[in-house]
Amino acid sequence: MATINDVCKAAGVSKATVSRVLNNSPQVKEVTRNAVLSVMKELGYQPNTLAQALATNTSNSIGLVLPEFQSNYFGSVLHHAGQAALKAGKKLLVIRSKNSAEGERESVETIANQRCDAILLYSRHLSESELVELQQKIAQPLVILNRQLSAESLSSFGLEQTQLATLAMDHLLQLGHKKIACITSPLNSETGRLRLEAYKHQLNAANVSVNKHWIVEGDNSLEGGYKGAQILLQTSEKFSAIFACNDDMAIGAIRALHDHGLRVPQDVSVIGIDNEPAAAYAIPSLSTVSLPIVRLTQDATALALAQANKQGHLISHQSYHGELVARESTQDIRVRSQDI
Amino acid sequence: MATINDVCKAAGVSKATVSRVLNNSPQVKEVTRNAVLSVMKELGYQPNTLAQALATNTSNSIGLVLPEFQSNYFGSVLHHAGQAALKAGKKLLVIRSKNSAEGERESVETIANQRCDAILLYSRHLSESELVELQQKIAQPLVILNRQLSAESLSSFGLEQTQLATLAMDHLLQLGHKKIACITSPLNSETGRLRLEAYKHQLNAANVSVNKHWIVEGDNSLEGGYKGAQILLQTSEKFSAIFACNDDMAIGAIRALHDHGLRVPQDVSVIGIDNEPAAAYAIPSLSTVSLPIVRLTQDATALALAQANKQGHLISHQSYHGELVARESTQDIRVRSQDI
Numbered sequence: 189m190a191t192i193n194d195v196c197k198a199a200g201v202s203k204a205t206v207s208r209v210l211n212n213s214p215q216v217k218e219v220t221r222n223a224v225l226s227v228m229k230e231l232g233y234q235p236n237t238l239a240q241a242l243a244t245n246t247s248n249s250i251g252l253v254l255p256e257f258q259s260n261y262f263g264s265v266l267h268h269a270g271q272a273a274l275k276a277g278k279k280l281l282v283i284r285s286k287n288s289a290e291g292e293r294e295s296v297e298t299i300a301n302q303r304c305d306a307i308l309l310y311s312r313h314l315s316e317s318e319l320v321e322l323q324q325k326i327a328q329p330l331v332i333l334n335r336q337l338s339a340e341s342l343s344s345f346g347l348e349q350t351q352l353a354t355l356a357m358d359h360l361l362q363l364g365h366k367k368i369a370c371i372t373s374p375l376n377s378e379t380g381r382l383r384l385e386a387y388k389h390q391l392n393a394a395n396v397s398v399n400k401h402w403i404v405e406g407d408n409s410l411e412g413g414y415k416g417a418q419i420l421l422q423t424s425e426k427f428s429a430i431f432a433c434n435d436d437m438a439i440g441a442i443r444a445l446h447d448h449g450l451r452v453p454q455d456v457s458v459i460g461i462d463n464e465p466a467a468a469y470a471i472p473s474l475s476t477v478s479l480p481i482v483r484l485t486q487d488a489t490a491l492a493l494a495q496a497n498k499q500g501h502l503i504s505h506q507s508y509h510g511e512l513v514a515r516e517s518t519q520d521i522r523v524r525s526q527d528i
Numbered sequence: 529m530a531t532i533n534d535v536c537k538a539a540g541v542s543k544a545t546v547s548r549v550l551n552n553s554p555q556v557k558e559v560t561r562n563a564v565l566s567v568m569k570e571l572g573y574q575p576n577t578l579a580q581a582l583a584t585n586t587s588n589s590i591g592l593v594l595p596e597f598q599s600n601y602f603g604s605v606l607h608h609a610g611q612a613a614l615k616a617g618k619k620l621l622v623i624r625s626k627n628s629a630e631g632e633r634e635s636v637e638t639i640a641n642q643r644c645d646a647i648l649l650y651s652r653h654l655s656e657s658e659l660v661e662l663q664q665k666i667a668q669p670l671v672i673l674n675r676q677l678s679a680e681s682l683s684s685f686g687l688e689q690t691q692l693a694t695l696a697m698d699h700l701l702q703l704g705h706k707k708i709a710c711i712t713s714p715l716n717s718e719t720g721r722l723r724l725e726a727y728k729h730q731l732n733a734a735n736v737s738v739n740k741h742w743i744v745e746g747d748n749s750l751e752g753g754y755k756g757a758q759i760l761l762q763t764s765e766k767f768s769a770i771f772a773c774n775d776d777m778a779i780g781a782i783r784a785l786h787d788h789g790l791r792v793p794q795d796v797s798v799i800g801i802d803n804e805p806a807a808a809y810a811i812p813s814l815s816t817v818s819l820p821i822v823r824l825t826q827d828a829t830a831l832a833l834a835q836a837n838k839q840g841h842l843i844s845h846q847s848y849h850g851e852l853v854a855r856e857s858t859q860d861i862r863v864r865s866q867d868i
Contacts, residue, residue, distance in 0.1 A: 232665050257610060258603040266597040266606075270624045279638070282622045284610045298619070325572055410809045443809040469750045469783040471811045 192233070199227040249279035250492050251299035251307040251328075255287050259408075259436070260464045262310075265333070265485050269308060272489035278305075278496065289313040293322055300326040305496030308488060310334050312377040329495040331488050335378065336507045343504045345488040349379055352477050352510040353386030356431055356459045359475065359512055361394050364521035365429040365457060369402035371416035371441060373433040380405075383433045383461070402427055406437045413440025421448050428456060428521055435460035435467050435476055442470070442517065453519035463513050472516035480508045532573070539567040589619035590832050591639035591647040591668075595627050599748075599776070600804045602650075605673070605825050609648060612829035618645075618836065629653040633662055640666040645836030648828060650674050652717040669835040671828050675718065676847045683844045685828040689719055692817050692850040693726030696771055696799045699815065699852055701734050704861035705769040705797060709742035711756035711781060713773040720745075723773045723801070742767055746777045753780025761788050768796060768861055775800035775807050775816055782810070782857065793859035803853050812856035820848045 195206050201224060208216045209224045216224075227233075252269050254262050266282065273280040281304050285295035292314050299307055307326070310333040311319065323330045323342045336346035360368050370387045373380035388398050401423045406412040413432055420427065421444070430445075432438035438460030442452050452458050452472055460467065463478030484506075491504055535546050541564060548556045549564045556564075567573075592609050594602050606622065613620040621644050625635035632654050639647055647666070650673040651659065663670045663682045676686035700708050710727045713720035728738050741763045746752040753772055760767065761784070770785075772778035778800030782792050792798050792812055800807065803818030824846070831844055 257606040258600065260598065260600070260603075263598040263600075263603050266622075267624070270597060270622075274624070279621070279623065281619070282606075282610075283619065284607070284614070410805050414809065439806070440809050443811060443813075446811055465750050466779070466806055469754065469780050471783060471786055473783075 194231055195224065195227055195233050198231060199224045248277070249273075249281050249304045250489075250496050251281045251283065251304035253283050253285050253292065253295045253299060253307065253309045255285055255292075255310060255312055257284060260466070261434075261462060261481065264481055265310065268482050268485040269489045272486055272493065276493045276497075278493060285309075287312070289315075289318065293318070296322055296326065296330070300328055304328060306331065306492040308333055308492050312379065329492070331492045331495070333484070333488055336505070338505060340503060343488075343491055343502075344506070345484050345491075345504075346507045347379075347479060347481075347484070348507050348509050349382035350386045350389075352461055352479070353383040353431075353433070354390055355477050355510060355512045356461060357387055357390035359459060359514060359518060360429045360431060360457060361390065363429075363457065363518060366394070366396045367399075367402075367425070367427040368396075368429045368431055369404070369420045369427040371404050371406040371413055371420070371430060371432045371437050373406065373408050373437075375405055380433065387431055399425065401425065406433065408434050408436060410436045410440040410443075413437030414444045415440075417441035417444035418448075421445075429518070430456060430458045432458060432460045435462040435464045435474060438474055438476070438517070439466065439470055442472070442474075452517050457518040457521075459518050461510070467513075467515070470517075475515045475518040476513050477510040478513050479510050484508050534571055535564065535567055535573050538571060539564045588617070589613075589621050589644045590829075590836055591621045591623065591644035593623050593625050593632065593635045593639060593647065593649045595625055595632075595650060595652055597624060600806070601774075601802060601821065604821055605650065608822050608825040609829045612826055612833065616833045616837075618833060625649075627652070629655075629658065633658070636662055636666065636670065640668055644668065646671065646832040648673055648832050652719065669832070671832045671835070673824070673828055676845070678845060680843060683828075683831055683842075684846070685824050685831075685844075686847045687719075687819060687821075687824070688847050688849050689722035690726045690729075692801055692819070693723040693771075693773070694730055695817050695850060695852045696801055697727055697730035699854065699858060700769045700771060700797060700799060701730065703769075703797065703858060706734070706736045707739075707742075707765070707767040708736075708769045708771055709744070709760045709767040711744050711746040711753055711760070711770060711772045711777050713746065713748050713777075715745055720773065727771055739765065741765065746773065748774050748776060750776045750780040750783075753777030754784045755780075757781035757784035758788075761785075769858070770796060770798045772798060772800045775802040775804045775814060778814055778816070778857070779806065779810055782812070782814075792857050797858040797861075799858050801850070807853075807855070810857075815855045815858040816853050817850040818853050819850050824848050 192206055196203055209221050256262055270280045283295050283299050285291045292311055296309055306329045308331045316337050320339050320341055330342045332344040335344050337344035372384045375381055391398050404416040404419050406416045430441050432441050438458050442458050445452055445456050450456050460474055460476040463476045467474035467476050532546055536543055549561050596602055610620045623635050623639050625631045632651055636649055646669050648671045656677050660679045660681055670682045672684040675684050677684035712724045715721055731738050744756040744759050746756045770781050772781050778798050782798050785792055785796050790796050800814055800816040803816045807814035807816050
């Protein structure tokens with residue numbers, strides 16, 4: 189590979205001049221700059237970005253910590269964070285955390301150590317005070333995804349989890365359902381706990397007592413939804429609807445009902461949360477709550493980029509609402525009665 | 529944040545000693561090493577990995593270039609490459625390429641410039657000779673995913689595309705189908721072209737003429753499959769089966785047939801390729817060809833890691849077979865005739 193000395197020789201300039209060209213210094217004449225760049229291109233010269241990063245104290249990249257990669261949901265986060273970084277001329281350094289508080293902390297410290305200029309953390313487990321403590325330990329600004337926080341030292345971009353779950357529950361209640369089962373998201377996460385609380389709260393508000401046999405903990409996967417519905421089907425009491433706390437579990441649950449000889453929505457209504465692409469193409473198509481995950485990711489990445497560029501150390505706390513998307517998998521219980 | 533000077537002062541050792549500890553030099557006594565590490569931990573000292581990388585000429589990370597992030601398929605590649613890197617104590621630097629030959633080249637050069645120790649490129653567009661040329665331009669070993677190559681200067685881990693598509697077509701032909709339509713993958717990719725060729729080849733081998741109205745180009749998405757089937761349904765000639773070149777398009781096509789009042793598999797059989805998780809939970813469940821993408825990714829990442837660790841500059845070319853997974857979406861055409 190060509191070295192900086194090869195470039196100097198071929199362009200007939202000093203090392204200092206080449207360095208100024210690389211750093212976009214205004215001290216270089218346009219004609220010299222063009223000559224040097226043209227020689228670099230010709231020789232296939234690649235500047236040593238590590239050395240550059242040391243000199244300018246910037247890595248030109250931002251870090252993203254995600255708990256998993258394997259789902260449409262995280263694929264979307266990754267895609268839109270990557271696009272925003274690309275547009276801003278930054279690299280995106282991605283790392284997967286272990287699904288625990290300690291895992292989140294370790295991953296942030298690891299990626300901070302790689303010298304990225306700002307860090308986006310999709311957090312499920314660390315408490316607000318632990319996140320504040322983590323921010324104190326690292327030099328880069330920390331932007332938290334998926335949490336609603338209020339700390340003054342870091343930013344957060346979260347979803348209104350209670351509002352999302354309430355929308356789904358109110359849809360079922362308005363359709364006349366009272367016997368509503370729930371397949372939860374993992375309850376070691378704030379998301380899981382808040383959605384389950386909203387389920388109970390809306391039942392109570394409708395004067396319906398909570399039946400603990402109708403609550404099964406899931407893992408957000410298709411298989412988890414399938415198994416969750418199988419467990420619910422073993423209870424002696426019949427339910428008329430399932431609130432699955434994400435779309436994959438809802439689709440898995442519908443398949444389990446189908447295998448059990450029950451029709452959706454004629455026998456059981458099912459609703460999810462996410463509005464993932466598959467929801468619209470499933471048979472029956474899935475009623476769900478759409479999340480503005482694209483906008484949330486774009487906003488959070490924009491803030492991280494602004495902080496990476498040292499455009500002030502602005503702290504921002506945003507939270508986003510979902511919208512009901514009613515499709516074929518839910519139906520008024522009175523229609524069902526006539527049907528039978 | 530604590531500096532190396534703070535560590536020296538607190539541990540009562542020289543900078544050179546701290547540096548030796550950081551580089552795992554055997555010249556440091558065990559008791560001194562432990563004392564220095566304990567001080568580092570206490571002070572929360574983070575070594576400057578960029579400076580370390582410059583000194584040791586290794587970045588301790590490998591690069592991965594993918595054409596997209598938003599699908600279960602690429603989520604799986606990302607997940608398993610990340611896991612393998614993590615186990616080996618390496619970071620995974622991920623970048624998305626533009627979906628073109630130029631995009632692939634640019635992304636590899638960008639990530640090479642970040643000083644990772646080996647680069648995995650999921651390639652769709654660059655020719656073998658262009659890939660060889662690219663390898664010559666960069667210092668790191670290049671490992672190509674998704675292609676079957678034979679060059680001596682780089683490694684490749686590909687799928688037997690012809691075998692995969694032949695399995696799917698033979699399944700339909702053995703079920704008595706002759707009027708088989710095809711929704712292709714994008715034809716600007718080798719994968720797309722090879723799968724379409726296998727479709728035509730198997731029809732010819734079965735003495736069935738190819739009907740050009742029954743070939744529609746898709747884009748590998750649910751929506752692409754839905755629209756592709758809509759176009760096929762507008763042709764005057766009736767087909768009895770659809771070979772969709774991936775699962776998402778197959779699921780989209782099944783929904784389009786459903787919306788058109790056609791039953792799968794009673795009226796039309798549909799098969800995909802991928803065996804993505806959703807295939808097993810769809811209604812009807814999807815017949816497909818499973819790909820050993822996990823093993824392929826693990827093998828390719830293991831080779832990249834070995835090369836990054838300078839364990840020889842081994843070149844390897846591997847290609848992987850798929851397996852038929854017959855489920856509910858395909859049915860013998862003679863059963864259908866009796867049914868009607």
